[in-house]
Amino acid sequence: MTIDYRPTVFLPKTDFPMRAGLAKREPEILARWQDMDLYERQREAAKGREKFVLHDGPPYANGHLHIGHALNKILKDVINRAQQMLGKDANYVPGWDCHGLPIEWKVEEGYRARGQDKDVVDKVEFRQECRAFAEKWVAIQTEEFQRLGVIGDWKDPYLTMAYAAEAQIVREIGKFLLNGGLYAGERPVLWSVVEKTALADAEVEYHDHVSPTIWVRFPVAEAARPELEGAAVVIWTTTPWTIPGNRAVAFSEEDDYVVVEVTGTQEGAWAQVGERLILASALLEATAAQSRITDWEVKATLKGSDLAGTICAHPLRGQGYDFPVPMLAAEFVTMDQGTGIVHIAPGHGADDFGLGRAHGLEIPQTIDAEGRFLPHVPLFSGTVVYTAKGKEGDANPAVIESLREGGKLLARGRLTHSYPHSWRSKAPLIFRNTPQWFISMEANDLREKALAGIDETRFVPPRGQARLRSMIEQRPDWCISRQRLWGVPLPLFVRKADGAPLRDAAVIDRVAEAFEQEGGDAWFSSPPERWLGDDYDPAEYEQIFDVVEVWFDSGSTHAFVLEKREDLKWPASLYLEGSDQHRGWFHTSLLQSCGTRGKPPFEAVLTHGFVLDGQGRKMSKSAGNVTAPQDVMKNEGADILRLWVVGSDYSEDLRIGKEILKYQVDAYRRLRNTLRYLLGGLDGFEDSERLPLEQMPELERWVLHRLAELDRSVRGWVEDYEFHELYRAVHDFCAVDLSAFYFDVRKDVLYCDAPDSLRRRACRTVMDLLFDHLTAWLAPVLCFTAEEAWWARGKAPESVHLRTFPEAPAAWLDPALAEKWAQVRKVRRVVTGALELERTEKRLGSSLQAAPLVQVEDEGLRALLEALDFAGICITSDIALTGDALEDDAYRLEEVPGVAVRVEAAPGEKCARCWQVLPDVGKHPQAPETCGRCADAVERLGVTAA
Incomplete structure (x- = not known):
């Protein structure tokens, strides 16, 4: 009589593929998110929760995304998704800087290529070309950001060139004008002869120059x-x-x-x-x-x-x-x-x-x-x-x-020395004394207010505080005027008789109201009478046609984004950009807000480093060392880029290259295989299988202890923006605690125990809890993969991104049990080391062929091991524990003193179902060639010999 035992073994079964195919699968997931309007679903789910607002520092709308953009937006998305899963309302409104030299320069390049003179073109027509150029790149970058997995209000982002934004910028300038903080003066400014304009510090880069x-x-x-x-x-x-x-x-x-x-x-x-x-x-x-x-x-x-x-x-x-x-x-x-x-x-x-x-x-x-x-x-x-x-x-x-x-x-x-150059034209600059418009650092105690605001702000990493503070302490008055066309016009009139600026709230209000409907073009197309009204004679005033520097634009975003949208809040919970923004967006946002509201527009500031190539060199097309995010997504997938971001210490400069990405692909594979194993092992799992904590074996209770430990750590890392630590801990938990230990030990129980055995039910209960926690912890980082795994399980809610982090009850925590199992695993390491040596020397095939003799000098530890299924823990068919000394050639590990192992062959025959070598194999007629455990399982499954 024979039985085909293969159908009686509960091998993992899942449609979740081993090969990710991210480049193909991710766009399909994106399309499904759009169909279900995941962003709006998140907003509905988060109604009434505490708000967490990461205010987006606007990138320029003037080209395809580079790897620095990918780092920045992925990190923001990871933080937002994690805060949402902490149980907050983490609404994200992306934005773009649309004015200024970078865009104007690109439009001028088109004129130069056609042999045209930009200076003879109608001003409004030129501005409209700049607007069209920015609109084109906003649309392109929107698609590219979404492909990275970044979720936000892409249907209604903020643009500094939006009419409402331009109107609010005028109102903000008006506040400085009316409180005496804005004045006309002369000062040397870094001037670009090529671009014919003053440059802000953040628009300057330094190169060797002779x-x-x-x-x-x-x-x-x-x-x-x-x-x-x-x-x-x-x-x-x-x-x-x-x-x-x-x-x-x-x-x-x-x-x-x-x-x-x-x-x-x-x-x-x-x-x-x-x-x-x-x-x-x-x-x-x-x-x-x-x-x-x-x-x-x-x-x-x-x-x-x-x-x-x-x-x-x-x-x-x-x-x-x-x-x-x-x-x-x-x-x-x-x-x-x-x-x-x-x-x-x-x-x-x-x-x-x-x-x-x-x-x-x-x-x-x-x-x-x-x-x-x-x-x-x-x-x-x-x-x-x-x-x-x-x-x-x-x-x-x-x-x-x-x-x-x-x-x-x-x-x-x-x-040959380091010399300032324009970051756009790459041409050297000069310091030139020019008449400009300045915001005073001393009027209205702006410097003191800004320094006090810095002291009240949380900085991540903390060194950013000292850096920004030193800049504010030393900075001169803020030059906000530019002699360009594409920007928000400075809404100013100067009295010809004495050069005094006209300080009249009614004039500012008229300008702002017009810009709200027509945009800044109205300044160039309207007569001065429209702004001056009946109170002033246009012949006595000179209209200023400078535009506001773009750093005032972006520094004012808090006023027309955070304050104007009911779904956001002021101040923001977090501003996050590269470390260069201490002299850029952080700096100007701080000054603008402190000058008009007396305090910063942010509660915390986080900075990340720059992206270098694999050898730590600056990327450049000429050097051929550029890693384009589009290429990575096309070949490996966006989740690999996302894993690279959190797998690096982003508080410092990051490196990327083929070898580094290969490492992340390997790490991703380990995480994916963990999810796949859980999905396979949970095939057909029903709530009726669940076991309460008190009925679980010690090993399962140890896993739940580790889950509870990690749960508390994960929440802390999310609040501290320590996603590198979160990634490392979750990866090691999957690779070491689960794959290399728990899954390995419980594989036999999962595959071969009867469906209703307490051990198998406990294992599957824990696997279900592992799946719930891991998919939630990984969702902010591997947003596509976690979603794919969640859908493969078919659990509610419809998206993993509509969940919050599952709570790990305090009852799961058991430090004494954890210490006990730390000792068990130390002894196990000696046993598995001895088994591996035997396999290497070809004296042993499977570890199930062995029944090691293990010397444990410590009597308490030996008694502890004897109370457990230590053979099952070591994945051997049997094991013997002794306090007697073994011979000198027994296997030992220096870091685990008092333990020695001699590997011996297990007595008995190999079970045809579980492959353990046991003395009772062949003694159970209802299932010949099996051990007693397997014979019982086969019988209960209703399988009989043919």
């Missing part, structure tokens, strides 16, 4: 001390073109300076034997080497403070530069290079401007918007610093030659 360097004599005209008479102060600069703007020289009060007489020079030196020079003692030798001075005599040594009160002559004196040049103390003077004396051009640098204003110096305007010296500048009128293409002009050579001809050039050279 600059001419010059050492220049400033003759002492009025000496504060006798030792200085007849000498010349020596300065060093990398910007010769700023010499016409010089109005002072600066020194360090605490450092030592010398007066030296030149006594020897090399051939061709511009230094003269017998002349006296003043410079820092620490930089004397370096300056002498550069100037070809071979010998000198120190005539005097002075402290920097001794130089105070000395007046120099401009090196171009007698040629239109006949003004005194005072020597001034300055803290920013250092001894790391140059001469220790800095030439001060108040119109061409922030430090220079501050020092000049503090001492009442003239702040000259020397350069126009095209980088050309203005007509009133002696000697250099019409010369150009940088051309319209960003190339070196003729200004530097002209200044250098004039200094040489006048006998004031001591030396010259070239230096």
